[in-house]
Amino acid sequence: MNTPGSGEIVQFDNVGLRYGTEREVLSDVSFTLYPGSFYFLTGASGAGKTSLLKLLYLSQRPSRGGIRIFGTDAITMPREKLPALRRRLGVVFQEFRLVSHLSAFDNVALPLRVAGFAESEIAKPVADMLEWVGLADRMSARPATLSGGEQQRVAIARAVIGRPQLLVADEPTGNVDPDMAVKLLRLFEALNRLGTTVVVATHDVHLLKKVPDSLIMRLDKGRLSDPTGALKYPPRRSGSPT
Amino acid sequence: MKRPLKLFPIGGRSMSGAAQAELLPQARMAGPIPWVIAIMVMLMVIAVAGGLALRNVARTAANELSGGITVQLVEARPEVRNAQARQASQILSALPGVSQVVQVPQAEVDALVEPWLGGDIDEADVPVPAMVDARLDGKITPERLMVIRNALRNQIPSARVDAQSSWLTPVFGAIASLQWLALALVLLLGLATVAAVLLATRTALGSNRETIEIVHLLGGTDQQIARIFQRSTALAAAEGGVAGLAAAITVVVLIGRRFAGLGSGMATGGALSWIDWLIVAAVPLLGIALATATARWTVLRALERML
Numbered sequence A: 001m002n003t004p005g006s007g008e009i010v011q012f013d014n015v016g017l018r019y020g021t022e023r024e025v026l027s028d029v030s031f032t033l034y035p036g037s038f039y040f041l042t043g044a045s046g047a048g049k050t051s052l053l054k055l056l057y058l059s060q061r062p063s064r065g066g067i068r069i070f071g072t073d074a075i076t077m078p079r080e081k082l083p084a085l086r087r088r089l090g091v092v093f094q095e096f097r098l099v100s101h102l103s104a105f106d107n108v109a110l111p112l113r114v115a116g117f118a119e120s121e122i123a124k125p126v127a128d129m130l131e132w133v134g135l136a137d138r139m140s141a142r143p144a145t146l147s148g149g150e151q152q153r154v155a156i157a158r159a160v161i162g163r164p165q166l167l168v169a170d171e172p173t174g175n176v177d178p179d180m181a182v183k184l185l186r187l188f189e190a191l192n193r194l195g196t197t198v199v200v201a202t203h204d205v206h207l208l209k210k211v212p213d214s215l216i217m218r219l220d221k222g223r224l225s226d227p228t229g230a231l232k233y234p235p236r237r238s239g240s241p242t
Numbered sequence B: 001m002k003r004p005l006k007l008f009p010i011g012g013r014s015m016s017g018a019a020q021a022e023l024l025p026q027a028r029m030a031g032p033i034p035w036v037i038a039i040m041v042m043l044m045v046i047a048v049a050g051g052l053a054l055r056n057v058a059r060t061a062a063n064e065l066s067g068g069i070t071v072q073l074v075e076a077r078p079e080v081r082n083a084q085a086r087q088a089s090q091i092l093s094a095l096p097g098v099s100q101v102v103q104v105p106q107a108e109v110d111a112l113v114e115p116w117l118g119g120d121i122d123e124a125d126v127p128v129p130a131m132v133d134a135r136l137d138g139k140i141t142p143e144r145l146m147v148i149r150n151a152l153r154n155q156i157p158s159a160r161v162d163a164q165s166s167w168l169t170p171v172f173g174a175i176a177s178l179q180w181l182a183l184a185l186v187l188l189l190g191l192a193t194v195a196a197v198l199l200a201t202r203t204a205l206g207s208n209r210e211t212i213e214i215v216h217l218l219g220g221t222d223q224q225i226a227r228i229f230q231r232s233t234a235l236a237a238a239e240g241g242v243a244g245l246a247a248a249i250t251v252v253v254l255i256g257r258r259f260a261g262l263g264s265g266m267a268t269g270g271a272l273s274w275i276d277w278l279i280v281a282a283v284p285l286l287g288i289a290l291a292t293a294t295a296r297w298t299v300l301r302a303l304e305r306m307l
């Protein structure tokens, strides 16, 4: 299944990105993400982590270079194909981006509703998920009445509820205490074990050690370095054939 | 770590046959849109009802008058006048293709001229003519009128023969132009409705931009987003449409009663039939459809410019 060379989830080929006419915030970024792997993306503030993730979750087009996601060319793909690809992604945005006039429950239910699930199929999974992230008693609260950490957990619950093929999380533990951070990482690992490829952007180096099998990509002023060799070789994971 | 497994019970992406969940609650269209639509619908309904009433007036009058002729006998001495009227009736009845010869009762003729001459007509001062109505089978042509005129004038030189429709031609022309005016009003009001909905939808799009972007990023399609706006517009339009229709019907019924009170055949001929009422009731439906389609089109156009 995870045979090297087959079924890459994401391929970046010499990608560059500039906002407007300013200098490039990402330059010559090339890498491949393989199914079932767990990646950390690190780098100083302003290094371009969020920018790279935006390309990954199809909210931004690159200025140059090629991007393939789920085997589809993201540059030439027509607009109508975007929704189907986005439904295979789970995203935790750095600023959460919860819908302000929806309750925590409805925010978490949104991806399932978008995907066309019936209300009867939604209620229990959403409630269970909110309970797991410790928000059982805040289900009907609006985002504005939640603390930063609580909002972050709603955002995470919304990203994972549909069991995406690729989970992209931008500083997902920035607003929670260390215990909750570890707990949320366990959630990502559980999802990863079910086959989801996970990419977590963070500048918290302590977090990296918490996931032993993870691969690390580092951004430095818009250029990618590869301390664990993750990007050159397909990852070797226990259980995969050579 | 067995517990989290339970957290992801939704595996496949199979669409169930059950009713799909609502994406977002229907945000009520804020602002003046229901009011604007209520006013537009009210004006449109009144214009349509007025146009239909005018058409009915014209039709009734045309039916009553086509084939009709009137003979006027102007003669100061009442006895002579009456004798002439009887004679004219006999001559007309004897002509081929002429039927329903009726001498208009003097009371009716008096009533006809009363608005101009006042109630107490002194026979000596103002000679009121005697009138004889008749119907011709088939169309009235100038030739047939000439034949009738000649037949009458041989005996009664003062007899005047008119086709009833001819002196109403200018009235029909005026009614026709009023109908065009009503149609133009309906079209202009429709245009104004489209413009108002367009602006309101754009405003709503602007203030919901963040939500729209989020729904997009979660895989929502343009159609799904358009449906949200479309539905809230339809709801607002329905509210406005019902209110506007109710107000307009009140106005139309009240005006209709006043016209019916005139008792004149011309005015009651404008009464709306049940088909007319159906057309009137369809106006708000049309307004709602127009508003909804406008909202949908506006949203889809705006979304095309988003990634």
Ligand SMILES: Nc1ncnc2c1ncn2[C@@H]1O[C@H](COP(=O)(O)OP(=O)(O)OP(=O)(O)O)[C@@H](O)[C@H]1O
Residues within 6 Å of the ligand: A019, A025, A043, A044, A045, A046, A047, A048, A049, A050, A051, A052, A094, A203
């Ligand atoms: N929308 C934008 N328009 C213009 N410049 C931008 C925009 N977004 C980001 N930038 C610039 O791009 C660079 C990279 O920003 P980015 O948000 O990707 O960094 P980051 O690594 O995520 O930082 P942080 O760790 O603080 O979140 C920064 O210099 C930033 O100023």
Ligand SMILES: [Mg+2]
Residues within 6 Å of the ligand: A049, A050, A051, A094, A170
């Ligand atoms: Mg960032």
